[in-house]
Amino acid sequence: MSQADEPIIWISGDKAGLGPFSGKLVDCYWRWEQDPAALIGYGRQTPDSLDNRREGYQHQARGTDDQLRFTVYDLTTATPTPVGTTAVLIDHHVRTGEFIIQLGPGFRGKGLGTEATRLTLDYAFHVTALKCVHLSVLSPNVNAISAYERAGFRRIGERRDSGYWLGQRVNETLMDAVPADFRGPSAVRHLVETH
Numbered sequence: 001m002s003q004a005d006e007p008i009i010w011i012s013g014d015k016a017g018l019g020p021f022s023g024k025l026v027d028c029y030w031r032w033e034q035d036p037a038a039l040i041g042y043g044r045q046t047p048d049s050l051d052n053r054r055e056g057y058q059h060q061a062r063g064t065d066d067q068l069r070f071t072v073y074d075l076t077t078a079t080p081t082p083v084g085t086t087a088v089l090i091d092h093h094v095r096t097g098e099f100i101i102q103l104g105p106g107f108r109g110k111g112l113g114t115e116a117t118r119l120t121l122d123y124a125f126h127v128t129a130l131k132c133v134h135l136s137v138l139s140p141n142v143n144a145i146s147a148y149e150r151a152g153f154r155r156i157g158e159r160r161d162s163g164y165w166l167g168q169r170v171n172e173t174l175m176d177a178v179p180a181d182f183r184g185p186s187a188v189r190h191l192v193e194t195h
């Protein structure tokens with residue numbers, strides 16, 4: 001692998017790292033998003049075309065002031081492997097953001113999502129200076145809710161009958177995280193203080 005091909009990792013944990021959102025990986029992003037488990041998890045009923053996803057990437061790449069977007073890498077492999085994405089869609093007026101994550105099939109259930117979520121919160125609080133990061137998740141998605149809680153999110157309520165899970169109307173669990181609740185060491189602080 002040449003130096004130009006090596007992935008860029010900006011912030012690392014034990015298992016996962018975050019690097020730039022990349023046009024070279026759009027086809028991977030699209031494949032992960034079209035996985036039936038991902039579609040059900042997001043409450044979507046229809047897949048997206050690759051052409052539409054490529055066009056969507058162009059729009060996302062231009063709007064970088066209103067979003068954090070990262071590629072998630074598995075650092076437990078010989079070479080860091082792209083496995084998913086995280087995003088925070090920012091509302092600058094109130095210094096908050098909505099969190100979104102996706103991991104490709106085969107990469108879930110290994111702690112990568114929890115660590116990538118925590119690293120994204122670390123960046124959002126310590127670099128972007130957000131005061132709150134929130135999300136909504138379909139209530140039957142108990143594995144995701146548990147991972148979000150391990151990463152530092154708290155349940156704050158439910159929105160009733162607002163989504164679909166396997167064709168059935170379900171509630172959404174609302175969660176948030178704030179800087180005061182950020183537990184443990186900060187990878188961002190470590191980077192700044194050791195350089």
